[in-house]
Amino acid sequence: MFQELVHAKAFQNYLEKVDFPQKPQHLYDPIRYILSLSGKRIRPLLVLMGAELFDDSAIKQALPASAAIEFFHNFSLIHDDIMDVAPLRRGKPTVHQKWNDNVAILSGDALLIKAYQELSKCPTDKISALLRLFNATSLEVCEGQQYDMDFEERAQVSEIAYIDMIRLKTSVLLGCALQMGAIVAGADERSQALLYDFGVNLGIAFQLQDDILDVYGNPQSFGKQVGGDILSNKKTILFVKLQELVSPADQEELTYLLRQTIDTEPNKVEKMMDLYAKYDIRTLAIYQKEKFTTIAYEKLIEIQVETDKKQALFSLADALMHRVR
Template sequence: MHDTTTLQQRIVQGLNEIDIPDSPENLYAPIQYMLQIGGKRIRPLLTLMAADLFSIDEIDKALPAALAVELFHNFSLMHDDIMDNAPLRRGQQTVHEKWNPNVAILSGDNLLVMAYAQLAKCPADKLAGLLGAFNTMATEVCEGQQLDMDFERRESVGIDDYLQMIRLKTSVLLGTALKMGAILGHADENDAQLLYDFGVNVGIAFQLQDDILDVYGDPAQFGKQRGGDILANKKTLLLLKTLEIADRDTITVLNHWFHDDSNPEKKVHEMTSIYDKLGIRKLAEATKQAYAEHSFRALERIRVHASRKAPLQTLAHALLTRTH
């Protein structure tokens, strides 16, 4: 098997070898910029790790699919940043801030085309399965982003609604990255689906960990403002669980802070105090852990030797216990 450092190096090398023209500059320079500011490259890594799980000889054949996953991810981020009016991405100016929204829309569109160009390099006998998985995922990511925007305006959002939204917006990409690698590694349909289920459940648990860290993480480690979701009135699992179990007086206080942004520090403190009083962190941790356990059970059922699954178990554990 290949170690993760070697696989990550192949991904970086593959991205560097993509032929990106110089002109028109305002189309291609933002793409080069977006790819150069990096990120963890977790999703393409999962594609290569999945191929490696089933066949040590298919890594090079899986690289175009891994690059397609990374290009798609960056396309979605470029467009999400416009919709969220986000000033920073990975600690750097977002493309729409550095250039303008129209440039970011068009460059993002081209990143999606580039993703399909990479997919076209995959083995012909695997292409139908890869395209089916990729296209389903791409549609679901768009659905998830739309639901996320809809939830900002909806008064009432259920916990199941929220979990479905993060499954679509975040988790199906992790699952599909793994499933595509499994297809290229000649996994049978059952094992490919189990690996997909592993990735989706890890992805949901990963987002729930993010929700918890936003309130309870160390800002110096987490790299974000503490209570950013509270200040943005985001309907995270913590808030939705609070609304589900709080009494009428507590909900009155919550509604006050939901509409009062005059003292951000006090708002974060008061909302966190309510979470503490109701044991919300423990409840959120339990939900996260349930999805983590679902993911590891799916991985256990895959019919390869346990030693070959160890790298995926290690990576998932690192993602779900991270402090930043």
Template structure:
């Protein structure tokens, strides 16, 4: 997915996988550490830890060993949030496999997630000492905002309507600040200026918004063979995704009644529920509208990256990554 760089022959993904594979967890308690090993073994796209390295690489930092601990910390934190989010969402699958709480139970998943967060801070302590205060400032800010975003997401479940602006702010906090923070942490280790770090963070933040909008789109319109999660899962649980929000604001009075009846359908009617909701999506051209919004934030990301004062050649990998994320099938 990501090409070679000044860091050497192995690509960034392989380097991070190697670092994760070399981490030693205690043998026991088994029910604390085995779930951690399990979630890390599911081998997601490793986007966030790669962004840490890309953030450093952009500014010419050539010592990958100084960057890897921060990359691992970001990966640990991300997987900690996945474990806990899956509990809250009652999700059965993660990356095509059983979620931790499904494979063990909620109590085990909560505690294993907590331990993984502590392990993230343990990794940050291994970074060059001169950068640790700035790294912690960025990491803690992002971590708290992710929690705020998750709470907003849960709050949305109990309100009748969510505006497009409210939704975008929620996914900015829940998803995109971590991408921006990962890039900024790499830039910190590369000793980039505050102005350059901010532009890189803005690139990551806007890319993250577009990334989540694409995830919403794939949930309804993705290929079940490649998506890794249940297609239509958001529809089944009446999740207020961008598709749901864009549809609701366009509905006629008659279709509003149909929409309301679809929301009331039970889990035993899930296939029919998905089909009927997608019919409304198609009737109101919701997919095109969601794609247009995704493209807007993608272009905002590209603009921020273009403004960073380094040679264009050094930006190629970030542009390529952005293109890959925005037009992915899973």
């Protein structure tokens, strides 16, 4: 935890020195705004932790890469919020809501360019490898977002397809962050691959837990309405598993619930939870979450560095996987 705080302070100090011009105001103010809404900044911290795992002295050199990851992540949030017509981000108005869609699109584009500017500040001999990884990951994130949108129009989504979607949309960026740190620190390719796989599998487990907490999380610590995914008919791991197992007799009830809103069926969440309970869906989802968590830990264990140097990553993973929201 102490190391995480040190890294967070180092990143914040670096971020405060990044130059965002005052004009045009409607281009750069939204960028400053979205960056101010950031939470724990897990992704840039993973870059620094990935570097530290192999070389304590590489943390300073990895700061530009950590900024690049943070800028890309926030660029994707700005554009995702437009596509989702989302009014709030962390309890505050989204960029497109506070300004407008056109401003949000352009500010997001500018933030992506700033990410590449930060990558250009990395050690010269590492830029080529960093760019290959960053570009491949960026495309995968876009693919994941498209699959997620496609799923909204599909009646059936398989578990394999769902896992692949969250891998692309969410998890590959965690793996990328860790591997970028490893690249800067000069780690060998096998170690890089293991650390990347640790991040990807941890990211999948994290999203699966998010799906579970949306339905079964503590309302006081949840921060938003429990059952929001049910109300919006979102295809989560819980919903996908229910679709696989639901009997013809219960399919009628499921079809009915999917057609209802909270206005037409005030007990929609409770009735869907009854179906989940009937097929023990929560247990099945927890099994999948724990499976990917175990794979992630196994990948980290395989990396050939001193065990105590991995402790910060194990501690972070444990904190992420045992949160109540």
